Amino acid sequence: MSVKYSQLKAMLAIAKGSFRSSLRSPSTVVFSIGFPLVFILAFAFLGNSSAPKINIAIANNADTSNQVYQQIKAAPGITIKRESGEKLKEDLEKGRITAVVDIKKNSLQPSTYEIGIITSNAVNPQSIAILRTYLNAEIDELNKSLYPNAASIATISDHVVKIPGRIYRTIDFILPGQLGFSLLSAGIFGVAFLFFNLRQQLVLKRFFATPITRTFIVLGEALSRVVFQLLAAVVIIIIGVVFFNFTLVHGFITFLEIMFLSFFALIVFMGCGFIVSGLSKSESTIPPFANLFTLPQFLLAGTFFPIENFPKWLQPFCNILPLTHFNNAMRNISFEGASLLSCWRDLGNLLIWGIIVYAIAIKVFKWE
Template sequence: MSQPYSQWKAMLAISKASFRAIFRSPSAVIFSFAFPLIFILVFGFIGGGSPTVRIGFTKGTDTSRNNAVYQQLLKYKTIRVIEKTEDELRSDLSKGRITAILDMKPNGTDTFPLYSISIQTSTASVDRLAILQSTLKDIIVDLDRRKAPNAPTYASIDLPPPMPGRIYKTIDFILPGQLGFSLLSAGVFGVAFLFFNLRQQLVLKRFFATPIKRGYILFGEGISRVLFQLITAVVILLIGRFVFGFTLVHGFVTFIELLLLSLVGLIVFMGFGFIVSGLAKNESTIPPFANMFTLPQFLLAGTFFSIDTFPKWLQPICKILPLTHLNDAMRNIAFEGSHLVDCGKQLGILGLWGVVLYAIAIKVFKWE
């Protein structure tokens, strides 16, 4: 007697064949492996990155026009002021996200020094403290020359002992962004080109001549894409960890959680790939459609630069993008020690994007 047709075996056969085909595709390997690794290598060797010094001010800091030190400090392009609550600033300081918290208060007399400046820093930001100190000294020397030529100094500086903190390296920011870049490229371009070509080359039509159901075809192709991209994620994370010292706070647990998060992100991004493959009328229209979704995220979702560096009017747009929340969740898990259960906001927004994308994909996806 003949064996009953197995949908699962057919699905796994499709996955196996598709998996081999992906590795034979130069574009898949370049976008998934080469580009992210090149950026990681470049930023990893650069190490220190941009010289921008991020600082915060205490609630009691004098920010009036009378405080010449404060007004002059704002004019320096190397200084970026972060506006958060003091508790949030202290948390950022301990994690190396900002260089220092400054407290500037008038001495309450007309005698010099007119102001006292206290600089609270942490062991995580000592590398940029020298830049801040040098900037403040230049400002005070200039003010001494112009406003207090016969006085000891215009303002005095106090530097308390640094609070303990974990060093936030360049690779801790750039690697999650490049992993997200790889997932987005694979999910959108990979799926869009894959299913469009399967339809154009009548491969799907041949599948329909077999007993396999359509859902198993989708799952088979999806499994191969997911496996390939998870291998990519493993390679990127291992190179980051052992070559550049990428932080994995809880070690192997953090590593596994990042892989699970990568899986969630990839599934969401694949939804847009299905949309593009359904809308595209020929192969040349796929890149424009795909870039409408991917290019803004490459630039605005915190892939290469923190969204804090963008104008305030642009930041709400950045915070809508799904890649922003994937990158934030990855950085929270890898460096801050959060777990997946602590990333409810980011996972929720990714989930909403997934529901919307797949709802549209169902409407526009074409088999023939």
């Protein structure tokens, strides 16, 4: 009596063998854990010592019909965000906006103005000090050019109003980007080199002689990579929490949501790796093909710098990249306390990318 061939058992056997191979590969471990940790260390320390960007909003009832407002508006070190209501309150509480600036006529000297500052506990005190320096510089410039023989046209209130807020640290921006960096690198370079070598060593050709289908071969290799890379993600997050106070708003629940998001994104990124391995004619052609997928995302997907820092004409391209959607969802979940359901737009975009890349991957799959 013949025993029915089990595609599932064959897939698990492939996954087990591939996972062991990953653990024994120094390059895989370095790319998955080593490089992201080096970037986390470098950017965390660099970010803590650099001057923060100053974003402000103008209070709704502020007097904006005077020269003081126009001078502040033109200041090169200050960006004015047009926000109000709940959106403004939320961004202030989360440190996205340094302060709300209020400009009013001085009740004791009607010809002069008083500048009030409203900020939150989420804002680095250094940012408020820099804002005050910028404002004083603009007031001095205005005094010198228009009122050299008069009293200062404006003064800054010594009393800074603070509302409650969660402190947004450099690590809260850097770690999600580096986790995405790790997942994308492993998903594309790791899978591309692995499958190319399996093809070169005729391992896939031997698989072809067995009843296992190409779908289960791909799933088996994918499973091993997913398990290995999720372990790497756990290590990165633990180091971030323990040594750099990375924010997990809802603790273990947030951690589980991040793990699901990482799993989902890794599956998508690995599809790109399968495409690269299928298109590459030799081992030397893998890096150029892989870099077509990875370099634009490393540089433009908000991995190292906010997308808002790029020119406006470039931002629409940045916002369609799959790594951008992972980074956005990761930061919203870890720091903002958002749920997976509330990140449905980012997850939906990742799903669309996944369908596209796996449709191409199955088309270009080769046994030898």
